[in-house]
């Protein structure tokens with residue numbers, strides 16, 4: 001618990017001096033944010049360069065008898081933007097939901113294989129998905145603010161997670177980071193539903209980052225928005241990547257090219273065809289099918 | 300080039316008009332019936348108020364329409380109704396709400412598929428059956444642990460409560476099921492437990508539906524007649540709201556069963572005793588009418604707070 005508050009230099013030291021908590025021996029029953037994995041967050045980008053935060057190994061997901069993901073193995077780097085692209089139905093959302101175990105909520109969904117969050121397999125029996133989701137925020141395709149005030153929307157996760165000290169300050173910070181504070185500062189008590197679509201989505205982003213998660217999952221966060229609102233969200237994502245690991249599903253190639261460091265291309269049948277630096281994927285992909293997809297020859 | 304013919308077809312137009320009047324007639328029929336009932340209630344009640352002043356009726360604390368000295372204070376009956384309503388609310392509101400939360404948020408598809416119809420069956424049991432069940436089973440069972448009278452408010456209000464559970468649970472459940480799933484997802488995504496999702500997102504978003512289910516169920520409890528007539532006794536008395544034991548353990552008489560007693564007793568002629576039936580009926584009507592209005596108001600006022 002305390003190691004989340006550590007500064008970067010302390011983290012680096014203690015990593016050597018102290019034995020890491022052994023995965024699986026911690027009590028995961030409590031609803032804290034400790035899911036029994038070693039933590040080292042908020043390091044400056046240089047020290048985390050290419051450190052893996054999420055790794056899937058041979059991940060299969062089934063809905064009933066239909067396989068939606070087929071042996072996905074990938075390592076997602078910390079504090080970078082990773083884009084997931086691919087044609088409709090290829091399993092991007094499914095992969096995203098398997099990271100924070102939102103697939104657990106779908107009765108017929110079944111997961112095989114492993115998915116590590118900081119070297120802890122989140123599908124181990126001792127992992128409480130509730131605790132996991134407190135460290136991985138999520139933003140959905142269409143804005144879904146609660147029918148509550150703007151303030152209560154942002155404060156929701158903080159309250160749920162028991163981080164309700166200095167609530168005002170945290171709410172303000174989150175709104176500021178989500179580039180929404182200026183627009184809503186004097187209407188924090190009005191309903192989140194009174195905002196425009198683009199504002200609602202930034203409210204949802206503020207809500208997701210308020211409890212200070214380590215990873216933010218975004219499922220086509222701008223697909224319901226107009227170009228102006230979209231570019232605001234894109235700027236925001238680039239800012240967020242300085243502190244958070246962002247994994248974003250998008251149908252918009254230009255968007256993926258603009259904002260992501262890494263790009264994963266899924267193709268039909270739930271296969272991960274190529275995963276590499278975004279520049280490489282867009283300029284010189286290994287796979288012909290990826291090239292065809294990116295240049296719009298099929299998809 | 301000849302123009303297309305769009306002129307009126309006489310038969311089609313006539314048939315359309317005929318149907319229109321048929322439908323209107325049916326709608327009018329039920330409205331007319333309601334108006335007629337309210338009118339008779341009013342006329343006879345006004346007749347009654349010629350002999351007994353409305354003030355005496357509304358503030359009097361003794362109800363004795365037939366036995367000397369006669370008194371027509373409706374307050375004992377209102378207090379009887381209040382007790383039944385209170386008791387049944389204590390049973391039905393929490394159980395109904397929790398049932399709705401269970402059905403909407405916790406139960407699997409399969410379980411919901413047979414639990415919902417089962418609840419609807421509960422709503423279809425004739426109230427006379429509930430009444431005798433209260434008298435023949437509930438009272439003797441409770442009598443083993445409580446000093447109960449044979450006729451008492453407790454078993455009657457428990458049974459009325461059970462009778463209205465399906466109303467609370469099914470209307471509340473509809474309201475909760477209408478809460479968009481995206482709100483649940485948002486809450487789960489922030490690390491909420493199922494319990495938190497239910498209490499902090501689903502219930503508040505469905506609040507208008509939940510409150511109108513409460514009000515409708517309570518106005519049903521207020522109007523319930525058979526159960527109280529059979530199991531609650533016929534003792535019109537002012538109940539002391541500060542004395543729960545006295546309230547529930549003994550016999551009472553709510554407005555509805557007082558009306559049954561007057562209507563079925565051997566009262567001769569058209570005297571004040573007989574006419575009081577309509578005054579009590581009017582009072583009852585006003586109360587449930589206002590409650591239904593409030594329920595409509597709540598539902599429309601807070602409708603669709605999401606989206």
Ligand SMILES: Nc1ncnc2c1ncn2[C@@H]1O[C@H](COP(=O)(O)OP(=O)(O)OP(=O)(O)O)[C@@H](O)[C@H]1O
Nearest residue numbers: 063068086087088089090091092093094095106108
């Ligand atoms: N809740 C569900 N129940 C059953 N099948 C599902 C469910 N969700 C997704 N699927 C199936 O799994 C496959 C992958 O779906 P998924 O939503 O992950 O695709 P996607 O890549 O996100 O598509 P899109 O770009 O259209 O959002 C599809 O064939 C879809 O029909």
Ligand SMILES: [Mg+2]
Nearest residue numbers: 092093094219
């Ligand atoms: Mg999707």
